[in-house]
Every structure is written in C-alpha cells, then in structure tokens.
Amino acid sequence: MRALRLIKEEQLEFGAIDDPPAPKAHEVLVRVRAVSLNHIDLFGLRGMAFAKRTLPLVVGVECSATVEKLGAAVSGFREGETVVIYPGLFCGACKACKGGRENLCESISGIMGFHLDGMARERLVVPANRLIHVPPQVNAIDAACTTVTFGTVQHMLFDNARLERGETILVHAGGSGIGTAAIRMAKIIGATVITTVGSADKAAKAKALGADHVINYREERFEGAVRRITGKKGVDVVFEHVGPDTWAGSLLSLKRGGRLVTCGSTSGITAETNLYTIFQQQLRIIGSFGSTVQNCKDSLTKMAAGLKPVIDSVIRLEDFPQAIERLRSRDVFGKIVARLD
Template sequence: MRGSASATARLSETDRIRVERHLALLPLRGSVAAMQTEAMVMRATGGPEVLERATIELPEPGPREVRIRVHAVALNHIDLWGRRGLPNYRYEFPHRLGADVAGVVEALGPGALNAKVGDRVVVNPGLSCGACERCLLGEDTFCKSYRLMGENAQGGYSRHIVVPDANVLPMPKRLSFTEAASLPLCFLTAWQMVVRKGQVRPGQTVLVQAAGSGVSSAAIQISKMLGARVITTTSTDEKAARARSLGADEVINYTSQDFVAECKKLTNKKGVDVVIEHVGGDVFAKSILAAAWGGRVVTCGATTGFTPTIDLRHIFFRQVEVLGSTMGPKGDLFGILRLVDEGKLQPVVDRVMPLWDAADAHRLLEARQVFGKIVLEVD
C-alpha cells in the first residue's frame, strides 16, 4: 500500500484525476454481489410448459448500468422462437425471455449517466459495444457483439433487470407501463423497414402483410403518417376493422382472396411500391409478385417458413429490390417515442396478462389469437 501511495503521489494532477475516476467505477470489495428476485425462466427449450416461476440471483448494476423494477414486458415472436430453440441460440440456463420492458429505475451503477433513481423508463432491447465503428456510425445492429434481450442475452421476464444506461429512455408521460412496453422492438423494426429500407414517400402504395402482428400494426401507422396509401392483409373481419382504425385504406382477407390479384386490381395492374413482410414461406414469394416494377420487398422474419421457392426472373427482370432488415439503430427510438408522446403513433395492446401466466400468453400468440401485442404485467 505504501508503494501504491508513493506512486500516486508522483502522478501529475491530470493523471491523478483519471486514476480516481477509474477507481470510482470499480465495484467496492465486500459490497453485495447480487440480489434475489422472481422471474419466469426456462431451463430447457420446448413448448410453453418449459416456462416456470423461479427465484433468481441478479447481479448488482456495474459501471454504466442501471437496475430497473420491471412493471411490464411485452411478447414478441422472438420469444416463441427463443423458447423453442434454434441451432444458433446458445443459452445460459436458467434463461429469461422478453425484449420489451418498461419500469422504474431502482439503482444506479458507478458512472451511470442517462437516468436517475425513480425515472419511469422504456428499455431499448438491442445491446452492442457502443465503441466500434458501426456503433459510432449509428449502425449498432451491425456491431459484432450485437445481441437482443431475451434472445441471446437475458431478458425481461423478471421483477428486476440490469441493463446498460445507454439502453434506457424516458417513458412517454401519456402512456401506462403496459402501453410503453409494447413499443420498442416492433416500432424500431417497423421504422427501419418503412423509413430506412422501404424509403416510403407520400403518394406511394404500401402492402403490409399480416396486419395483426406487432410490427405490422406499427408499419401501418408509420406508412400512413408518411402519406402513403396502405393495403394490408388479415384473416378475420374483426382484425380488418382494427387495421382500418390504424389507418389502413384497404384490407384483404387472405383466407378468401388472392392478395396478389387484389393488389394488382387496387393499383390498376401496377403493383405496390413497397411490401413490408415478415411471414416468409409462400407469402414472401407471392409478395415479390405483388410488387411493382422497381418496387421494394422488405423482410424482417419468416414465421411460416425459411425456404420459399422464388422465381428469380421476377426480381432481376422487373428490378424488384429484396431487402433484409433486423431491428433498427438505438437512436431511432428517441424520435419514435416523441411521435408517440405527440399522439402521431400509438401502441397497440391486445390484452394484458400477469407475468406468471406467460405460458398461456405464448399459447395465444402461437394460435394467432392476437391483434397487436400481449403485454405481461409484473406485480
């Protein structure tokens, strides 16, 4: 210790300040390493029955981290895929699903800057290093360490979570926790698809597949806000009415109508300028046929199949652009939340259920008995 003190004494004033700042970010010896909280976890992949209520240990927030008391966490299709398991998923069991979280900041780690205790916040589910070239360009979804909460990192099916302070945003004042939790993943994904990739402009026609999904209910609103004519597809009259209430101009019932033929009819045989698609399988292949010459098909998922059969002539001869999309830059969520706070975009919550009924919520989502989001409330 005496040697360390002598070395510190020899430092310049600037270096001494740097050392003290560094030491302030280190956890103190003897401090509490973890707290206990309750969560819905999975100890293996499988059906909804693998979800179980359990007590877990949660590390104290480290440097530039915050602990959040979770009040609501929304379901997404990635929860279903994560629960079933995919070859590229590597879990640390017990694993917690859940990407979309809203709650209250309860504790700050050393050096946390973006929040204070008591703040009502929304959590951005994308995790990246924040220091590489792609992150600094605002392209964090291309970061080599990019992960998604609940997918390849622990998620929000819990009373408490610890996240980087860079992932915490102020919650719109006009929203409840359950409404706020329904926003991040689906609106970030839809924003990138419609605005960044689809480049939707006033006067264009946009086809949004599967109106009842979280991403599609957001994409309908964003496309309409940008001045586009919106066509969407769904399976029931009830869902069609809800799609129209969000701004859809035309709704096609895909159980009784051929959406390609209907799109051609509604556009005087031209086809649509942009397709927002996440269904996959035959729907993806037919979406290419529904697109106009020079149109864009933007896809972010494949809920019904990963290997569609495609006639490439419809891509190169008609110059249709096929664009892949995953999530969106973290910075875009600030603007999205401002638009929500101004009432220009709205959360779409189908129902609210207790976190401890997560297995039943998964069954409802799998059965496609939902329009918008199922949100789990955490008592």
C-alpha cells in the first residue's frame, strides 16, 4: 500500500510500505479517507528534545477513516462507518486517563505521526479504544480536522483559557488552521475576536469568518493595535502558537489578570519574558498540548451543528510534499487536507 513517510528531517517521500496485519481481538482495521496537513508533519520536532523517534516514519497526526474489519472482541463500531483516530497511545488506567485527561497520561507510549507511524497511509490497524464515531452530518474532509485542529483549539479555549462570552481574545495567525478554528469557536460563544494576519487578502477572509478586528502585522505592531482597539485595556485571552516573533507583544497585549494559552512556537523555541509584567499584571501562562477524547467528541458535535473547519484546499496524498511548501511560505488560509479515496 501507499504511504507518505518522513525519510530524514524535513524530507518527505511518497512510496510503498507493507500492508497492515489482520486486527487482533481488541483492534480495528481502517481505511484512511482523508489526512489533514499540519506543521508538525514536517517541522514540529525541531528542537523538541522529548520527541525521540526512528526514521523513516509515516507522517499524519489527524485523519478520518472507514472501519473495514473489526477484531473478534470489538463492539460498539460497525464496518463501513466513518471514524477519527485519537493519535495519542494513552494507557487508559492512570489517574489522568481515568479523569478524561488522556493528553496528561502518565505512561503514554507515543503519539502517532510524531514518535510512531502516523495516519498518512491507505490502511492501518488501531486499538478500538482510540476510535471516535463521526456523526453522519460531518463529511470525511471536515472530520479529518478533528483531533488536532479542532480538538487542540477546543482544549485551549475552553479547558485551559476558560474563555467566556463577552470577553476579548487575540488570536494570532488568523489564517492558519488552528487560527481559523479559534476565530469561529470564540465567535460562536459570543467573544470579541481580534486577529492578526500577514496580507490584505487574508484580512478580508478573516473578517468574513467573523473576526471583529483584523490587524495586518506587516503594517503595524500588533500590540499597539490591540491597545488602540481595547482602549488601552488589553485583552482577556491571547491565543499563542507563534512563539518568539510574538511572545513579548502577546504578554503586553493582556489586560491585568489576563490569560495566555500557548500550543506551539512555529517561529522558534526560545523567547525572552519580562517577569515584571507577569507578576505585576498577575498574568497566567498556560501550556496546552493536544486534546482529550472528549475535546474530539465536542469538536465533532460542533461540526455536526454547522461550525465547519475552514478548508483551504483538498489535494491528493501524493501532492502532500508540495503542499508542505505552501505551509512553509504561509500561503494558506485554513487547512490543507489530502484525500485518499
């Protein structure tokens, strides 16, 4: 079967790999329908010391799939139904897992597409406890944006930053996959959204998505614009995933007692922090990684109710390496999804 593999750092190759084995008693064989493209497929491991892995590695951390064959002891799923796969191999037995915080699992054995072979392949076998039902209203392309794109944002905004109706949030990179999701999820609960983009074209698209204020960071310093827009008060929440390029400005954009939630650092991994700002302004900085199974279920419920992911383009899996170049150049608005069927 065909698969997309990382053969050395930042180099992808599309080619043949062995077919998966038959599913064991508690496993399920699935046929992958669509894989969503993420920065971590190519760049995410730069500087992340914890992410030890062996190459070549099948990439792909989020996908939708059709159930093809159930292991003998599997119940609750049926052949032919659409599912998504939770990418973390959580233990299911520790305190965090039992409390529904699978992304804090004390003995997680890896993340698919990250430390272990991922989902950018035609078929794979997964333990049944990591499959999540997709409601019939959600198509396979949108469903491929569940576990990372929507799940991460759901976890950041609501479990971690505890964003509420009436609050103001600054969403960085409003044209990115998670930026577009954050704008929509924040707007739908009644928050005021300020976002940053790097072009006039993206500014128009972010406005059309519902952002109340759009800042072109190439034309003005975003922290100054945030102060102007909020009447010098600052925002309640900053949604960070850029890192050193925005970090200092993000902290300055918060109001007293504000919360910064971060899930990524695409511009590097080290940034200076003004500690005086942290304690004097009584800020809270919250790290967020991945999502819980419940976040994924809530994301699919939102999609079924009409809150769709923003899809930039749908490509073939074999065109994935070129699409990564578009991600690198930031010439994307929303998600690039590769379909396999």
